[in-house]
Amino acid sequence: MTGFDMTKLNLRLPIIQAPMAGVTTPALAAAVSNAGGMGSLGLGAVNAATAATLIKEMQEKTAQPFNVNFFAHDEPRRDPISEQRWLTCLAPLFKTFGSSPPDTLTAPYQNFDNTPDIVSVLLALKPSVVSFHFGLPSHEKITALKQAGIILMATVTCLAEAKKAQENGIDILVAQGIEAGGHRGIFDTTSRDDAYSTAVLTGLLTKNCPLPVIATGGIMDGSAVISALRSGAIAAQLGTAFLGCPETGISATYRQALTSDEAWHTQLTHLVSGRPARIIPNSFSALDCDTSPPPYPIAYDAGKALHHAARQQNNHSFAAHWAGQGAPLCRFLPVHTLMKTLEAEMKSGL
Ligand SMILES: Cc1cc2nc3c(=O)[nH]c(=O)nc-3n(C[C@H](O)[C@H](O)[C@H](O)COP(=O)(O)O)c2cc1C
Structure with missing residues (x-):
């Protein structure tokens, strides 16, 4: 593994709450960071002014590190x-x-590279971590963020993407398995997708790439967090597991969908957005x-x-009720209680 200093993330628990655009709120993410994990805000669909407001709100709610996430998809033809x-x-x-x-x-x-003023906002407010989904931003933007001491993470779904992330200066890989809810982070949707499970991808990356790996996809409880660590991950990133928290921004119908029979049959579809994403069938x-x-x-x-x-x-x-294959295991608990439960499950699973 590279010499990345993990203490910079100040994680008491190896649990990252996944960035989820349209779902994550400062209340959710700050509660996770304050409970010893790391909260994330999904800012891929907002402009720089809204991103600045949300980051400032996070900074008022927590002194702990948090992650802000953006979309780095190719400009559509x-x-x-x-x-x-x-x-x-x-x-x-x-x-x-x-x-x-x-x-x-x-x-x-817009994608990150074409979002006006977003880099200036990040350089001014300096969140501890910035992460990217669907690809990587320009070399120039990566360099500017790194020079400001910001830790960079990127979702990857295979070794080739992991190597590209490493070559471009990313610090930490987020290994996304096929079980994951929401959009698949694959860089190029026209390339072959091996659809690795989270466990397999985590093992492949930890053994073949020197960067630290965070496992994500289908991790719903403390024992699954422990399994990810045993596969070589430094932490687990949970999305669907946090959807039931009252601190999210989801609607009553989204909550109902999570408890419906359909939640047992999540599907990947590209028909909603043009990219493959796992959804509760609709x-x-x-x-x-x-x-x-x-x-x-x-x-x-x-x-x-x-x-x-x-x-x-x-x-x-x-x-679009995005959710992972673990959706039926979603627990409808406030963040504080969910984090305590995950911690207890991790202890008993060790
Ligand atoms: C509702 C929802 C929205 C998501 N939005 C984003 C996003 O904006 N950025 C991102 O990097 N990942 C996003 N993801 C994917 C997560 O980062 C993560 O890969 C996924 O939640 C892991 O699988 P799990 O849901 O089974 O825990 C989203 C996932 C969900 C469920």
């Missing part, structure tokens, strides 16, 4: 003809909700359409518009 074809495919669904598709699609948010994942969606995040604009149209009719069947 625009193709108006295929975008129109996708909207035509969705038009009958909009019609069932008395609506029609938008005339055109736009990216609902009308989107059941969509039978021979047209491919536009690239991420253009397709998400249509996905969000369809959900909005359905919700106007009190229909939540197009809501």
Whole structure:
């Protein structure tokens, strides 16, 4: 392993609460950091001003290290003809909700490299950790953040991505297995996806790459955290396990979905956003359409518009209830109690 100084993370417990855009709140993430783990804010879908407000709120709530996460996807290649074809495919669904598709699609948010002022915000506020999903930002931005003493992490799904992260100066790998909830962090969705489980990927990376590895995907309790450590991980990153905490920003229907029979059958679909993501099955994942969606995040604009149209009719069947395969093991506990429970389970599992 590289000479990375783990004490910088000041982890009393090897538990990272996963960044989850649209779900994580300063109340959730700060409570995790204050309980001895590390909380994360998913800031991939907000602009620099909102990111600054949320980071300042975190800094008021905790003096402990925390992570802020951004999306580093490739700039989508625009193709108006295929975008129109996708909207035509969705038009009958909009019609069932008395609506029609938008005339055109736009990216609902920018990737990290193209988000104005985001690096200046991070250099001014200096969160301890910044992490990236879907790829890596430019060399110039990585260098600027590292020179400010910020620790950098990146989600990876295979050894080739891990090596690229290492070559580009990332400090810690987040090894995401196929069980994971939400979007798969694969860099290039057109490349072969070996769909490694979390345990296999963690083992492969810890033995073949010198960077420290955080395991993520399907880790729902303290004994699973211990298993990840035994596979060589320095910590476990849990997303779905925190979805039931009252400190998240999720809706009542999302909570209901987590306790439904469907939560036992999470699926990977690229139809909601244009990238593969694990979701509790909804009308989107059941969509039978021979047209491919536009690239991420253009397709998400249509996905969000369809959900909005359905919700106007009190229909939540197009809501994106992201969750991992462990969803039925989700516990609906406040962060403080969940962290204590995880700690007790870890102790008894040792
Ligand atoms: C609702 C939800 C939203 C997510 N959003 C993000 C995100 O914004 N950035 C990110 O790096 N990972 C995101 N992820 C993936 C997590 O970082 C992590 O890989 C995943 O939650 C691990 O699997 P688990 O849910 O089984 O614990 C999200 C996951 C979920 C469940």
